[in-house]
Amino acid sequence: MIRLENLTKVFDTPKGAVVAADHINMEVPSGEICILLGPSGCGKTTTLKMINRIIRPTSGKVFIDNQDTTSLDTQTLRRNIGYVIQQIGLFPNMTIEENITIVPRLLGWNAKKYKERARELMHMIALEPDAFLKRYPSELSGGQQQRIGVARALAADPPVMLMDEPFGAIDPINRAVIQDEFIKMQKELKKTIMFVSHDIDEAIKMGDRIAIFRDGHLVQYATPDELLAAPQDNFVESFLGEDRALKRLNLIKVQDVINSEVETVTQQDSMETALSRIDRSGYQHAIIMVNEQRQPTGIIPRSVAQVSKGRCHDHAQQVPAIVNINDDLRKAVSLMLANDITWLPCVDDNNQLCGHITQRAMTHHLGARFRAQSGNTAPTAPLTEE
The missing domain is CATH 3.10.580.10 (CBS-domain)
Incomplete structure (x- = not known):
């Protein structure tokens, strides 16, 4: 659904050219969540923002559903991509209903259709429509506002969503609740999502694939289990942490x-x-x-x-x-x-x-992947001990 080909961004600064993203190549299959992960300044947010042209690429191409997005005008492109940011960005002078329905209204939906869509989305994000739709953002908690931000991004039913640290400003308890709600929604909606995060635990919990960035380069792109079991180099290994074997416990049922x-x-x-x-x-x-x-x-x-x-x-x-x-x-x-x-x-x-x-x-199960990676496939004792 999303394909990046040699996507590159070079910023001109008083000190010279700075390469923020260097020939990024990756594909995100339809219906999957891809987490862009790495330290600050590594190029992950720049890469995300080039997809909907908040930042214009210096070179390279972005394809959405096999369509080269350079053939689309910026407005059309952005209206077909849901976008959620950490700061939420709700319009303070609009009600929750008006915030959620802003893109459908721009697209010309009739009032009955967009109002029904708003109520549907409120149920989806576990907020009671009658209690919240006529309120203003200032009357909601930070966690509730973040949910509204997600609902707004979903309002026009876009095939692709971009999320820039959407849960980063929320306290740990509410963040875990919203993550769980979002995963539940994603199982039904099957959107294709690119998601910037600093949090390795969030990436493992939510991502179907994880892209590790460093200094503008895509270092490794793999499923969470592949990443934790076989980091490509010392940087990835240190970034994942010494407890990466324990982190795999979250991935195995x-x-x-x-x-x-x-x-x-x-x-x-x-x-x-x-x-x-x-x-x-x-x-x-x-x-x-x-x-x-x-x-x-x-x-x-x-x-x-x-x-x-x-x-x-x-x-x-x-x-x-x-x-x-x-x-x-x-x-x-x-x-x-x-x-x-x-x-x-x-x-x-x-x-x-x-x-x-x-x-x-x-x-034994956790160690099998590491043994396979090292080439040590020696048989182990039967697992009869309780």
Whole structure:
């Protein structure tokens, strides 16, 4: 949807020519979010602003949906690109409705259509239309204003959106909420988005692809997982941080690492049955007890099964923690650390047991990419330890 060919910007200064962006080549597939990342002054914002001609390129081309944008006049180009900035840029003398609908009105939409669009977008950004549309920007919090800025950029349903640190000025709690809302919206809307950020965690959370810039050059362009697993050089590696392996926890779902072959007992099974299944499976610590709906209701520790008689429901202990298969590994690790355990039962959205995940399995999964990169593919021990 977006293609940059040798896009270059040279600024003339009293001290001579400064190359802000040097022959940038990249493609952003339709429906994906591309994060432009790098230190201040690296060329990422300049590159973004050349796409809608806020900054005119010195040379090179921008293609949107295979159309060379040099064939479009600037007004037409900008009206077909949604644009969101950190400072939000709402017009203080206009109501929220007027702010959201400014581009549709410029495009000649009739009043019924653009008013319906405003209400639709307010629902999308989780703000009640009747409570907010007639207000002015000064009557809203910073986080609410930022949401309105996003809604305004979406108003004319543009295929492409440019976002210049749109959540950077918001406090961490509201920023996380808005990021989550935006990701939810993007799953439905599937816009093609280029997004400037300084925050590596934001880039990993939101980006389908990440472009790392340095001194006007595009250093590496890859998916978040590829970037974290195989940084191209020392600059990228240091920029990502020494905890880049831990950052990958955000990208991997529990269902990618789950062991679905899990032994269980029912509430009416005997403790002898529990011990034999623990031994048969090779579990070190405990076995999961489930009800008739196969929902985990307790655990039988090995130490208890070895000395107790009777039914499982008489001796079961509370399940320390449970993780959903759609959660990421970061949550799984957090639960393990908080409860001082090395494994977790995994459930689906109906709370039915799907399997279990172990600390060792996660370590193995994360390390596989690094081993492949280094050429070390030696087999490891079976992952039976709980």
